[in-house]
Amino acid sequence: MKNLIKPLVLAAACLPLTALAHKQWIAPSKTVLNVDGWVTFDAASSTDPFVRDHNAARLDNLVITAPDGSTVPPENPSAGKLRASFDLQLKQPGTYKIAVVNTGIAASWDDNGQTKRWPPRGTPFTPEGFAQEVPKKAKDLKVTQSIGRLETFVTAGKPSDTALKPTGKGLELVPVTGFNDLYTGEPATFQFLLDGKPAADVEVEVIADGTRYRNEVGEIELKTGKDGRFTIEWPQPGLYWLSASVQDKKADEPATERRSSYTASFEVLSP
């Protein structure tokens, strides 16, 4: 036993930080429908994608973009303990983008051996609060800006891409293969953009739904090429969770570091 435990502890200590964070997700009930069809969405964060066992997602920053580029409100939004949910009727033909975009600035520093953070969880960043609460010359002061996108896509009738135009801010995914045209046996190619430009060498993690019913998480690890593109081979039909993040120094003041993250769910069908 002793020989076994040591490497296990070591392995746990070496896990990357992201492995400890909860994964956010939006799960659509269906992604390929006819016009006027209804879709329901669950949104939450949990250790394993799509497993409803932790916390509901906050939908304050939910924006649904219709195929014509207009914004439409969710229907029947509600928040439970384990998941938030909302419905959407696809009144227009084409592809809808469902996105929760969270942005913020947070500071951390060392105060006599204790790590201090500001702003407190759940409260927004304000320049006034920052000036008041964060000592300018604190030890190990780190001010990080975060831009996080959580997305999914559904299509009524023929897919379209008006709603998928990137905003040019942070990390975003654009289709090469249509987001709602995914089938087993057909490799799909997507492209990551950072501030609207191809994002090279980004590590992408993909996890299939159903982790609860198998022993291995079975992450698919990919990396974008020079052109920001990467290609996925879907092992089986079902929902997939895809996530990536990048860090750089292109932060807005007073932040000095920036973390851009992107997470999306896709449905893969059998041909």
Next chain:
Amino acid sequence: MRHRIPLALCSLLPGTALAANLDLSIELPRLDVAEYHRPFVAVWLEREDKSVAANLAVWYQQPKKGGPAQAAPAAPAAAAGAPQSGMQGVAGNQGGTKWLPDLRQWWRRSGRELALPVDGVTGATRAPGEHALSINLADLPAGSYKLVVEAAREEGGRELVDIPFQVPVKDAVSLKAKGSRELGAISLSVKP
């Protein structure tokens, strides 16, 4: 693709256009199940690149004639004892169009781009048994094609059967395929 002309061909490929006469027989098996609903069926010709050369038939739950503008929950069921939801539920003015994406391959290859109904192509669901179709395609460019038959049934499964063939043919050819559950025997004869 929004043509209302029967069997409209989107022949973008150059080459000699030839007439082809297709005689099809499609068997919908009689299934011994507690709750049987007639399947939705799509029949089309696929080019080598999987694009659709022609839609031959699409059978689905039709809108109720003179039905209400909206399928109101209080409306009487389309057939006595029919469930109030699902592919064969209350037809209303939409019919079963909600469930057409369940013909997954057909929906992807052409259904999602069509304005329904299509004269001479779309029609009501068919009862179990053999159904014959006779089709004369006036200008089908020479090449390799597949006849594809897809069926999806409420409370049942989905099945796709295809028969590859060549155009033109010198002599009449007769080809056969068989489904395993949702489709029975499929036969195709191609005549010059």
